[in-house]
Amino acid sequence: MSRVSGEVVLPGDLARRVIDPHAYAAWDGLLDTFDHIRATMPVARVQPDTPGLFDPFWLVTRYDDVMRISKDNATFLNNPRPVVFSFNEAIEFSRAATGSNMLVDSLVVFDAPIHPKYRKLTQEWFIPRNLAKLEGELRALAARTVDRMLESGPDIDFVREVSGPYPLRVVMQILGVPPEDEPRMQMLTQQLFGGQDKDLSGSGLDKMTPEQVVQIVAGAVRTFEDYFAQIADERRAHPTDDVASVIANALVDGQPLPPRDMAGYYIIVATAGHDTTSASTAGAMQALANDPEQWARVKADRSLLPGIVEEAIRWTTPVQHFMRTAAEDVELGGSQVKAGDWLMINYVAANHDPAQFPDPRRFDAARSPNRHLAFGAGAHQCLGLHLARLEMRILFEALLDRVASVEPAGEAKRASSTFVGGLKTLPLRVTPA
Ligand code: HEM
Numbered sequence: 525m526s527r528v529s530g531e532v533v534l535p536g537d538l539a540r541r542v543i544d545p546h547a548y549a550a551w552d553g554l555l556d557t558f559d560h561i562r563a564t565m566p567v568a569r570v571q572p573d574t575p576g577l578f579d580p581f582w583l584v585t586r587y588d589d590v591m592r593i594s595k596d597n598a599t600f601l602n603n604p605r606p607v608v609f610s611f612n613e614a615i616e617f618s619r620a621a622t623g624s625n626m627l628v629d630s631l632v633v634f635d636a637p638i639h640p641k642y643r644k645l646t647q648e649w650f651i652p653r654n655l656a657k658l659e660g661e662l663r664a665l666a667a668r669t670v671d672r673m674l675e676s677g678p679d680i681d682f683v684r685e686v687s688g689p690y691p692l693r694v695v696m697q698i699l700g701v702p703p704e705d706e707p708r709m710q711m712l713t714q715q716l717f718g719g720q721d722k723d724l725s726g727s728g729l730d731k732m733t734p735e736q737v738v739q740i741v742a743g744a745v746r747t748f749e750d751y752f753a754q755i756a757d758e759r760r761a762h763p764t765d766d767v768a769s770v771i772a773n774a775l776v777d778g779q780p781l782p783p784r785d786m787a788g789y790y791i792i793v794a795t796a797g798h799d800t801t802s803a804s805t806a807g808a809m810q811a812l813a814n815d816p817e818q819w820a821r822v823k824a825d826r827s828l829l830p831g832i833v834e835e836a837i838r839w840t841t842p843v844q845h846f847m848r849t850a851a852e853d854v855e856l857g858g859s860q861v862k863a864g865d866w867l868m869i870n871y872v873a874a875n876h877d878p879a880q881f882p883d884p885r886r887f888d889a890a891r892s893p894n895r896h897l898a899f900g901a902g903a904h905q906c907l908g909l910h911l912a913r914l915e916m917r918i919l920f921e922a923l924l925d926r927v928a929s930v931e932p933a934g935e936a937k938r939a940s941s942t943f944v945g946g947l948k949t950l951p952l953r954v955t956p957a
Pocket residue numbers: 594631632633643695792793796797798800801804837841842843846871897898899900901902903904905906907908909911912
């Protein structure tokens with residue numbers, strides 16, 4: 525570690541790991557890195573090896589500091605750059621293409637006073653009382669998914685057969701996308717989020733320059749925009765009780781949403797809602813497959829299920845970071861952050877902070893309290909958190925009903941991605957009940 529005018533600067537090898545997608549594929553090594561950084565330099569400056577590659581930022585790894593930043597939305601702003609994907613070349617390209625730092629303007633980019641107005645539009649739709657109306661459909665979908673899995677068993681890839689398609693169908697259904705368009709939507713999402721992993725993007729994005737990657741991403745965004753414009757037209761003509769209709773017919777200050785903002789709203793729900801829940805679902809199954817006694821316990825006592833769901837969300841932490849920009853000078857963990865400085869709030873590090881979670885790498889379904897930060901906190905806290913929990917609970921009820929036992933059947937692999945991450949394959953052997 526070195527100090528530059530009072531700043532703790534992260535050594536180059538550690539800094540590279542923090543921004544290298546491949547480091548995120550090796551989970552234990554990544555957690556070791558964050559443990560070391562959190563213990564020795566909890567608020568540290570990350571600088572590029574190559575000047576100009578990205579703007580330096582503060583890496584924040586302690587639970588308490590991440591919580592404080594997340595809740596103080598006046599001091600720590602999402603705009604203009606909420607994710608670290610923003611290499612400088614990428615930002616320049618995005619500005620040229622859209623006039624904005626981000627290719628998509630959406631809830632995660634807005635701050636007050638716009639953010640609360642946009643958030644309010646769908647907040648009510650995502651509360652448990654309203655989501656209860658989806659339960660029947662979710663149960664039917666979960667049953668079909670488990671049937672298909674058992675038909676192709678006993679050896680399956682849980683990600684391909686279950687944890688990938690199930691949350692995708694849920695989110696597409698609430699957005700009015702028919703099943704035949706799903707593969708296209710999935711590909712586009714992976715280009716947006718998983719673009720750093722060659723197996724997920726399927727297009728060699730990992731070998732491209734940031735500018736080339738951003739061109740692919742921009743293409744994906746344009747396709748999304750055109751697609752959802754048609755859905756919005758349809759829902760204005762024939763509204764239903766889905767969230768697509770709420771967005772299509774929404775008014776802010778008495779005016780319909782501008783087309784770019786409307787597309788951004790659909791895109792954030794479409795993209796935020798499935799790879800995330802897929803990752804926590806796969807993680808829950810992995811934890812159960814590795815611990816047959818726990819599988820037997822929850823099979824016999826379903827009241828343990830909510831604890832398993834919550835712990836899986838902490839243990840996997842599918843959204844690995846967000847970024848904030850300081851609106852004013854502020855002291856943080858002994859470091860002096862200046863107005864305009866960029867900060868990475870690292871949810872993986874915060875959710876493995878031993879000061880908050882004893883024995884943090886252990887999957888402990890009885891963990892209490894379990895006030896994890898996987899959904900963030902404050903004004904931007906995940907809009908879909910109740911839906912994610914509901915989806916997972918209903919799927920695991922179907923799995924526990926229909927599967928007698930489950931065991932690992934090969935090596936599970938994680939995606940190479942700094943932003944949304946998790947398992948991309950989970951080979952299992954399942955025995956029907
Ligand atoms: C286990 C699954 C999920 C995880 C781990 C997760 C995680 C997150 C995180 C960390 C944030 C940012 C919070 C912050 O800045 O404080 C977020 C925001 C968001 N999530 Fe989720 N999410 C999940 C599922 C979903 C689902 C199912 C949906 C919708 C269908 C959804 C929609 C959103 C939206 C729209 C935002 C932006 C909220 C805002 O900026 O106001 N998420 N999510």
